[in-house]
Amino acid sequence: MAEAVLEIDRVSKRYGEVVALREMTFSIGAGELFGFVGSNGAGKTTTMRIALGVLAADSGEVRWNGRPVDFETRRNIGYMPEERGLYPKMKVLEQLVYLAELHGLSSKGARKAAEEWTERLGLAPRRDEEVQKLSLGNQQRVQLAAALVHDPEVLVLDEPFSGLDPVAVDVMSQVLREKCAAGVPVMFSSHQLDLVERLCDRVGIIRSGQMVVNGKVSELRTGGSDRYLLDLPYAPADWARELPGVTELSVDGSRFLIELAPGTDSQTVLAAAVRTGEVREFSPHRPTLTELFRNVVTEGTPA
Numbered sequence: 001m002a003e004a005v006l007e008i009d010r011v012s013k014r015y016g017e018v019v020a021l022r023e024m025t026f027s028i029g030a031g032e033l034f035g036f037v038g039s040n041g042a043g044k045t046t047t048m049r050i051a052l053g054v055l056a057a058d059s060g061e062v063r064w065n066g067r068p069v070d071f072e073t074r075r076n077i078g079y080m081p082e083e084r085g086l087y088p089k090m091k092v093l094e095q096l097v098y099l100a101e102l103h104g105l106s107s108k109g110a111r112k113a114a115e116e117w118t119e120r121l122g123l124a125p126r127r128d129e130e131v132q133k134l135s136l137g138n139q140q141r142v143q144l145a146a147a148l149v150h151d152p153e154v155l156v157l158d159e160p161f162s163g164l165d166p167v168a169v170d171v172m173s174q175v176l177r178e179k180c181a182a183g184v185p186v187m188f189s190s191h192q193l194d195l196v197e198r199l200c201d202r203v204g205i206i207r208s209g210q211m212v213v214n215g216k217v218s219e220l221r222t223g224g225s226d227r228y229l230l231d232l233p234y235a236p237a238d239w240a241r242e243l244p245g246v247t248e249l250s251v252d253g254s255r256f257l258i259e260l261a262p263g264t265d266s267q268t269v270l271a272a273a274v275r276t277g278e279v280r281e282f283s284p285h286r287p288t289l290t291e292l293f294r295n296v297v298t299e300g301t302p303a
């Protein structure tokens, strides 16, 4: 794994009686695209705000390249807040130039960067429009441009894909991949799990303010239970029920999803399937991120 760059180390946070984060811990390496998922209210926004230093943790620490995040470091982070923080009456280009200058770019450099990003994100025809007059999706593109315009060394994006049309989703995905390829650690939250699965190197699933699953998407999908999908057009509905070590999880017409207990030989199960007649399909079933997510959020009692 790449050297850890952004580290969230045992961060806890309460809002009065509400415990939002309990010793939240994870890190994101250089050039890594990290998807942050969890139910509504699980603590994603709180984590990101603390990572950025715009909200103080009760305990724990956020480090960037081994040093606690402070005012100077924050200038190097590109942040796309969930609540969107643009000035509604300012024109698009003017606003981006202003934000880039705030982050330390010269006025010439700021204008050049603002022009490039508006071009890239399909906002060139909107440069002279007030942000408040844009559609929500276009406001979101401006918000992404605002996170990128100062060429940040870390990107933290709170639900950057929500409300975007498919073309904008593609552009956004491409931009995030490019940033990663350039060595920037990128963290983003999303409820669009298919997108997270497609895009991310690693995913973190949080529940009730804690990281409960953190790993490579491909490994998470192959690890864990031993499930098989079978298509048996002539099998009676109960063909698998008496087989030792086999649990039937679902049946959809002739398609059966089963789970094998540890030590159960899949070839014995295949032989039993063959005895029912034709076997159209017999394949290991890799759960999707959505299925993993459902298992994780419904497992155990929310604290």
Ligand SMILES: Nc1ncnc2c1ncn2[C@@H]1O[C@H](COP(=O)(O)OP(=O)(O)OP(=O)(O)O)[C@@H](O)[C@H]1O
Binding pocket: 015, 018, 019, 020, 038, 039, 040, 041, 042, 043, 044, 045, 046, 047
């Ligand atoms: N300013 C606040 N005052 C009180 N409670 C808050 C505040 N902000 C967040 N919370 C609570 O903290 C918990 C975590 O909220 P947070 O916004 O971080 O979740 P989230 O994972 O981003 O949710 P969503 O997916 O809905 O955006 C929730 O129980 C929420 O109600």
